[in-house]
Amino acid sequence: MRRTTTGDPARRGLSALVALAAVALSAAPAAPVAPPASATPEGEAAEPGQVIVLPGASSAEGIAAGRGSTFYAGDYFRGDIYRGDAEAGTAARLIDVPRGRHALGMAAHPRHDLLFVGGGRTGQAYVYDIGTGRTVASYRFGPAGTTFVNDVTLTRSGAWFTDSRRARLYFVPVDRDGKPGRSTALRVSGPAAGIKGPWNLNGIQATPDGRTLIVAHSAKGALYTVDPVSGRSAAIAGVSVPRVDGIVLHGRTLWAVQGFRGQVRRIALNSSLTSGKAKKTIKSELFRTPSTAARFGNTLAVVNAKLHTGTPPTAKGYEVVMVDG
Template sequence: MIVLPGASSAEGIAAGRGSTFYAGDYFRGDIYRGDAEAGTAARLIDVPRGRHALGMAAHPRHDLLFVGGGRTGQAYVYDIGTGRTVASYRFGPAGTTFVNDVTLTRSGAWFTDSLRARLYFVPVDRHGKPGRFTALRVSGPAAGIKGPFNLNGVQATPDGRTLIVSHSTKGALYTVDPASGRSAAISGVSVPRVDGIVLHGRTLWAVQGFRGQVRRITLNGSLTSGKTKKTIKSGLFRTPSTAARFGDTLAVVNAKLHTGTPPTAKGYEVVMVNG
């Protein structure tokens, strides 16, 4: 277990180069850098007041970290070498837009909105410069707005032609066409209270925070169905929110949201488990 020293909350995590990971203080927005092998972590970026940090994705080639800002309606891009803010975006009004998670493709970053059936895309040019964002309206079964958290986790296939999203209220996984916004259900999989997801090849890990577990799912070649192959549990899990993959190991964040929102627990950490 890797402690995030001084953190007042936690939610997101991203894998960087080698065994490096980045994690966020949910309600303060600060960014931590850790080492999954050494079992250490320290605060990296003390962000301006008023920011939040939820899902995140690292772009090691350009030393960038993309971070969702939750109910602020914003997203941020940080330089993980200098700690400066490279760009910030307001996708929608605070309180009616919840920027939850993010994934990277070769051309840019996709963010989910848990309150609206939309995805947001931030392009990144070959020099690592983020551009103006665009919004994509999601249609089909993934577009259902049925509860306080809808579209949540997101991952992209290696070619960037398909996105996979988790829907917390429906407890389901969907594919989304990033060109049209059309969605389709991934059948055979039920993941109640799903939060973040991790994709590697045809293996997908779905973190179920309030179930205190992570499911490892094998997807078929067309991404139309899947089967649960393993349910990962740990006595150290405390409403885990999402994970990052390091070979055969998952680094899972304890969000401790069972203590309230904002959480009232003391101490936040990353739990290492076999994936």
């Protein structure tokens, strides 16, 4: 049964074709996609320097870690969803979505087999069943064009989405049975609320207890905490991340993907999340305008969005690059 909060059509499909390249962006002979691996909770990953091709993708942007070594990635401008295995180094299209959808930031809820996906300039967000590929729910947060639903993170109570055009976050509650509820909007105040051009609030993560959200602000090249109750924001001092896109949080370590800088910055946060210090700049000759990342143990799976070629991008292929975190 599909739930719709302002309506949106759905179709689904499945195709399988995978390719792996090591230290090159050309594909090796195809291999069948493996079923989701039952790895350790931390997951395993392909060797750093390897590339996992998203076969048939016309663009790419978001990625989310699932169970074990499973990951999900999206075709930005077609909206299709891919499932991959970071350990096997394989990927295949999982969901062929309705025409008109986009797929940007995403977050997987393995317990309920749900995938939450930001719909970018459509002003929408989608919830997919990653077991069946069906659309569980769709949401319209605002008008297309003036609303840009960019990234998403999960807490115990639901999903938080960023809006790159407006100083707002959107929350979709999820009950104990995994049923998404009615969405609400939270107005962000304080320094994170500044709007400068089209790219503002972008990547988002939540602390394990869900009491604090961390957002990346692309225009300001900065990180902020946001109170999910009041919307009040505060700067994380000592951190400069120009052109920041997606972020990953594990404990007090944060990774910030800087797409047009072609790098990922690893940052150590203090216990109060009021300041941070850059510890490492991760670069790779395989990066092509990286956008988002997912963590598998000590390895990051980084999406090559290739937006340096244009919007929409015009590259011939899209992939996930494995690098040491």
